Amino acid sequence: MGQDNDGRTRVDESAKRARLVRYAVETIAEEGFAKASLSHIATRAGVSKGVISYHFAGKEELIQEVVTSVMADMGEAVFSRMDEQPGAVGKLRAYIESVVAYMRVHQAELLAVVEIARSRPGGSGTSDLTGSDPVVRVLAALLAQGQEEGELRDFPPRLMALWLQAMINALLMELVARGDELDLDLAARELITVFELATHRRA
Amino acid sequence: MGQDNDGRTRVDESAKRARLVRYAVETIAEEGFAKASLSHIATRAGVSKGVISYHFAGKEELIQEVVTSVMADMGEAVFSRMDEQPGAVGKLRAYIESVVAYMRVHQAELLAVVEIARSRPGGSGTSDLTGSDPVVRVLAALLAQGQEEGELRDFPPRLMALWLQAMINALLMELVARGDELDLDLAARELITVFELATHRRA
Amino acid sequence: MGQDNDGRTRVDESAKRARLVRYAVETIAEEGFAKASLSHIATRAGVSKGVISYHFAGKEELIQEVVTSVMADMGEAVFSRMDEQPGAVGKLRAYIESVVAYMRVHQAELLAVVEIARSRPGGSGTSDLTGSDPVVRVLAALLAQGQEEGELRDFPPRLMALWLQAMINALLMELVARGDELDLDLAARELITVFELATHRRA
Amino acid sequence: MGQDNDGRTRVDESAKRARLVRYAVETIAEEGFAKASLSHIATRAGVSKGVISYHFAGKEELIQEVVTSVMADMGEAVFSRMDEQPGAVGKLRAYIESVVAYMRVHQAELLAVVEIARSRPGGSGTSDLTGSDPVVRVLAALLAQGQEEGELRDFPPRLMALWLQAMINALLMELVARGDELDLDLAARELITVFELATHRRA
DNA sequence: CATGAATGAGTTTTCATTCAT
DNA sequence: AATGAATGAAAACTCATTCAT
Numbered sequence: 001m002g003q004d005n006d007g008r009t010r011v012d013e014s015a016k017r018a019r020l021v022r023y024a025v026e027t028i029a030e031e032g033f034a035k036a037s038l039s040h041i042a043t044r045a046g047v048s049k050g051v052i053s054y055h056f057a058g059k060e061e062l063i064q065e066v067v068t069s070v071m072a073d074m075g076e077a078v079f080s081r082m083d084e085q086p087g088a089v090g091k092l093r094a095y096i097e098s099v100v101a102y103m104r105v106h107q108a109e110l111l112a113v114v115e116i117a118r119s120r121p122g123g124s125g126t127s128d129l130t131g132s133d134p135v136v137r138v139l140a141a142l143l144a145q146g147q148e149e150g151e152l153r154d155f156p157p158r159l160m161a162l163w164l165q166a167m168i169n170a171l172l173m174e175l176v177a178r179g180d181e182l183d184l185d186l187a188a189r190e191l192i193t194v195f196e197l198a199t200h201r202r203a
Numbered sequence: 204m205g206q207d208n209d210g211r212t213r214v215d216e217s218a219k220r221a222r223l224v225r226y227a228v229e230t231i232a233e234e235g236f237a238k239a240s241l242s243h244i245a246t247r248a249g250v251s252k253g254v255i256s257y258h259f260a261g262k263e264e265l266i267q268e269v270v271t272s273v274m275a276d277m278g279e280a281v282f283s284r285m286d287e288q289p290g291a292v293g294k295l296r297a298y299i300e301s302v303v304a305y306m307r308v309h310q311a312e313l314l315a316v317v318e319i320a321r322s323r324p325g326g327s328g329t330s331d332l333t334g335s336d337p338v339v340r341v342l343a344a345l346l347a348q349g350q351e352e353g354e355l356r357d358f359p360p361r362l363m364a365l366w367l368q369a370m371i372n373a374l375l376m377e378l379v380a381r382g383d384e385l386d387l388d389l390a391a392r393e394l395i396t397v398f399e400l401a402t403h404r405r406a
Numbered sequence: 407m408g409q410d411n412d413g414r415t416r417v418d419e420s421a422k423r424a425r426l427v428r429y430a431v432e433t434i435a436e437e438g439f440a441k442a443s444l445s446h447i448a449t450r451a452g453v454s455k456g457v458i459s460y461h462f463a464g465k466e467e468l469i470q471e472v473v474t475s476v477m478a479d480m481g482e483a484v485f486s487r488m489d490e491q492p493g494a495v496g497k498l499r500a501y502i503e504s505v506v507a508y509m510r511v512h513q514a515e516l517l518a519v520v521e522i523a524r525s526r527p528g529g530s531g532t533s534d535l536t537g538s539d540p541v542v543r544v545l546a547a548l549l550a551q552g553q554e555e556g557e558l559r560d561f562p563p564r565l566m567a568l569w570l571q572a573m574i575n576a577l578l579m580e581l582v583a584r585g586d587e588l589d590l591d592l593a594a595r596e597l598i599t600v601f602e603l604a605t606h607r608r609a
Numbered sequence: 610m611g612q613d614n615d616g617r618t619r620v621d622e623s624a625k626r627a628r629l630v631r632y633a634v635e636t637i638a639e640e641g642f643a644k645a646s647l648s649h650i651a652t653r654a655g656v657s658k659g660v661i662s663y664h665f666a667g668k669e670e671l672i673q674e675v676v677t678s679v680m681a682d683m684g685e686a687v688f689s690r691m692d693e694q695p696g697a698v699g700k701l702r703a704y705i706e707s708v709v710a711y712m713r714v715h716q717a718e719l720l721a722v723v724e725i726a727r728s729r730p731g732g733s734g735t736s737d738l739t740g741s742d743p744v745v746r747v748l749a750a751l752l753a754q755g756q757e758e759g760e761l762r763d764f765p766p767r768l769m770a771l772w773l774q775a776m777i778n779a780l781l782m783e784l785v786a787r788g789d790e791l792d793l794d795l796a797a798r799e800l801i802t803v804f805e806l807a808t809h810r811r812a
Numbered sequence: 813c814a815t816g817a818a819t820g821a822g823t824t825t826t827c828a829t830t831c832a833t
Numbered sequence: 834a835a836t837g838a839a840t841g842a843a844a845a846c847t848c849a850t851t852c853a854t
Contacts, residue, residue, distance in 0.1 A: 034237070034322065037826075037827060037828080038827075038828065038829090039826085039827070039828095047835090047836090048835080048836055048837055049827095049828090049829095049836090049837075050829095050830095050831095050835070050836050050837060050838090051835070051836075052828095053828080053829065053830080054834075054835065054836085058828075058829075059827095059828065059829090118321045118322070119237055119321075119322060155393055155396070155397070156389070156390070156393060159374075159377070159390055159393060160397070162373045162374075162376075162377055163369075163370045163373055163374075163394075163397065165373070166366075166369040166370055166372060166373035167366045167369055167370065169369060170365045170366055170368070170369035171362075171365075171366075173365075174362070174365055186359070187359070187362055190358055190359060190362060191366075193358075193401075194358070194363070194366065194401040197400045197401045198396075198397040198400045198401045216816095216817095219817080240843075240844060240845085241844080241845065241846090242843080242844080242845095250818075250819090251818065251819050251820065252819090252820080252845090252846095253818065253819055253820070253846090253847090253848090254817080254818060254819080256845080256846060256847075257816090257817065257818070257819095258817090261845075261846075262844095262845065262846090419837095419838095422838080438728075440643065440728055443822075443823060443824085444823080444824065444825090445822080445823080445824095453839075453840090454839065454840050454841065455824090455825095455840090455841080456825095456826090456827090456839065456840055456841070456842095457838080457839060457840080459824080459825060459826075460837090460838065460839070460840095461838090464824075464825075465823095465824065465825090524727045524728070525643065525727070525728060561799055561802075561803075562795070562796070562799060565780075565783070565796055565799060566803075568779045568780075568782075568783055569775075569776045569779055569780075569800075569803065571779070572772075572775040572776055572778060572779035573772045573775055573776065575775060576771045576772055576774070576775035577768075577771075577772075579771075580768070580771055592765070593765070593768055596764055596765060596768060597772075599764070599807075600764070600769070600772065600807040603806045603807045604802075604803040604806045604807045646847075646848060646849080647848075647849065647850090648847085648848070648849095656814095656815090657814080657815055657816055658815090658816075658848095658849090658850095659814070659815050659816055659817090659850095659851095659852095660814070660815075660816095661849095662849080662850060662851080663813080663814065663815080667849075667850075668848095668849060668850090
């Protein structure tokens with residue numbers, strides 16, 4: 001009884017949390033972080049306020065889980081595409097392409113994460129897509145590697161990583177704000193062009 | 204008596220408002236827009252909460268004045284530099300250089316404006332430095348002009364304007380977060396390089 | 407479980423609202439509408455301020471419920487008495503008698519409603535007992551009917567309805583202010599006498 | 610210098626107070642007592658808030674002066690008309706007629722006084738026109754006198770006085786609310802008819 | 813004398829969190 | 834395990850009053 005029950009319980013628990021996280025994403029994406037009170041999230045999820053406090057230690061934990069779950073999901077998609085590429089340059093291109101592809105399908109999730117990154121008290125509010133340095137560090141490392149491999153010109157890798165993130169982010173905001181007027185394929189191609197013009201060593 | 208008094212009064216009033224605006228800038232820049240309650244601003248200014256309500260019709264008016272005063276101040280500096288340049292390409296370069304120069308001296312002011320642009324309910328939340336489309340439109344127009352003049356390659360001007368703003372913005376955030384490790388002169392030069400590589404027609 | 411629980415919950419909720427409404431009535435009746443802040447009501451009810459905001463959407467809703475619940479309660483008593491009477495004259499007499507009877511038992515409730523009617527922003531502030539035109543209109547209709555039936559003399563029905571309400575209201579205020587010195591039975595009889603002398607067609 | 614100056618000062622002082630009282634009347638009549646903050650009154654008077662605090666010990670004193678000045682002004686008009694009449698019955702009729710006449714010309718003043726009587730914390734909120742018992746006592750005394758003189762039937766004088774005031778008051782409210790639809794002359798005649806039917810000894 | 817800047821108490825409302833059931 | 838009632842802090846705003854100039 002113990003094990004089975006524990007197993008089921010954990011599954012239920014995890015499923016319940018996932019469900020709440022999904023509604024939190026919806027709420028934040030549609031109403032903005034400031035308006036996304038536990039009440040609103042609970043109402044949208046069709047449960048009582050207390051449920052969230054029951055399943056999560058606090059609002060902070062819920063928000064954390066929103067960020068980590070979205071990042072994990074996107075990370076899976078993005079890194080698998082990056083892994084297919086042998087060199088740094090190819091990986092960077094795969095990064096941009098796969099993030100934009102993810103953006104097309106998961107607008108709300110990314111928007112929620114950006115909202116959180118912007119509004120969080122502790123957050124530096126930097127304009128990276130993820131709000132977290134790890135991604136920037138990975139990109140900077142790839143850029144440095146590309147320089148060592150002789151494919152990329154000389155520039156400060158961290159700065160370029162920040163700018164790349166900022167441009168992707170700006171594209172997301174534009175997609176959210178004017179999705180109907182925006183040709184995302186064209187924009188993605190243009191973003192890659194800009195990035196490559198800016199970074200590739202000139203012939 | 205009347206005139207002198209009126210004169211003095213208006214100066215005092217305007218000076219007082221300017222003082223409160225300055226403290227609002229400080230508070231928003233250091234604690235973020237969400238934490239910048241009237242209480243906090245008042246405390247930092249060393250006055251009681253009511254003072255702000257006395258001098259401003261509401262929080263909205265105070266915030267507006269923060270934005271407009273910073274934008275007006277920066278606009279003066281930036282546009283005078285742009286006016287010195289004859290062509291679109293020169294103006295764009297002057298824009299980047301003078302915004303970065305302004306950023307160096309008025310970090311807090313710009314940070315406050317960015318915070319406001321991000322957190323305001325009505326705001327589109329886009330990652331442009333100013334939070335306002337007008338600047339983006341001006342930049343887009345210059346980019347289009349540069350294309351017509353044959354100096355810039357073909358790309359969607361609005362998108363490029365958004366990206367330029369996003370990069371400037373990211374630079375500001377980096378300056379705020381890691382000012383001591385950042386060589387702003389180098390970064391500015393690099394930003395111009397990136398922008399020109401990305402936009403100029405290739406020989 | 408679901409049904410019982412829902413049932414109990416609804417009863418509890420409604421009971422809690424009723425309890426808060428009762429305390430609101432008390433507070434308004436004793437301290438006046440202007441002083442009846444949510445703080446005062448909550449304190450008197452022995453709960454925290456937030457409780458009211460929890461059970462009611464806002465102060466407005468609480469006040470509305472005070473008015474509607476008192477009016478509904480009184481209306482039941484009054485209209486059942488009026489219905490027993492066939493003619494307009496009998497109904498009017500029943501109206502006066504039953505309102506005064508209700509007044510004797512539910513002084514605070516009526517006082518609260520009058521206070522609200524007087525102080526509410528939207529309120530016309532007229533001196534009718536109920537603060538609402540509907541009652542005046544019903545009375546005016548009855549008066550007009552009595553005139554058509556030939557039992558009442560000729561006068562402007564609406565004006566007379568207003569005056570009747572004003573007199574009932576004045577009686578309530580006197581009851582509140584000097585209840586110990588007032589012979590309510592005598593007053594009620596006298597009010598009916600006055601009303602009938604003023605309205606009945608003279609033999 | 611002393612006397613003249615004092616003299617002039619006192620006149621100025623009194624004139625200044627009267628001016629503020631006039632604006633207080635306007636404000637209360639048009640916006641209601643609740644909205645009649647010192648700010649609003651001062652703004653309407655075109656002076657600074659401090660002026661009122663300077664000329665009056667507090668808001669209470671200003672409001673008192675509104676009441677007493679209006680009552681004094683109306684009292685003058687009303688009592689001179691009453692004095693022309695020899696008997697109690699004539700005086701009562703003169704009272705009603707002259708109050709209604711005053712009402713026609715000084716709607717705002719009476720409305721302000723009623724607003725104050727209703728909303729004042731200490732006030733019982735009774736529906737008498739003046740908010741003060743003295744008038745009721747005078748009317749009650751006249752009614753009792755009329756009874757002694759054999760012209761009026763037997764009824765409780767104080768109650769009848771309250772009802773008379775309540776009816777006059779209701780007429781004022783109707784005048785304010787629907788002045789354009791109300792035939793004040795007709796209403797006044799009707800009020801006298803009602804009053805006389807209700808009080809005069811039947812032949 | 814007169815002003816208007818400043819204060820601080822008080823209002824309604826929102827919200828994350830706690831807790832008894 | 835889950836609920837929802839209750840709390841208390843914090844927010845923006847209003848206002849009568851005080852006080853230095």
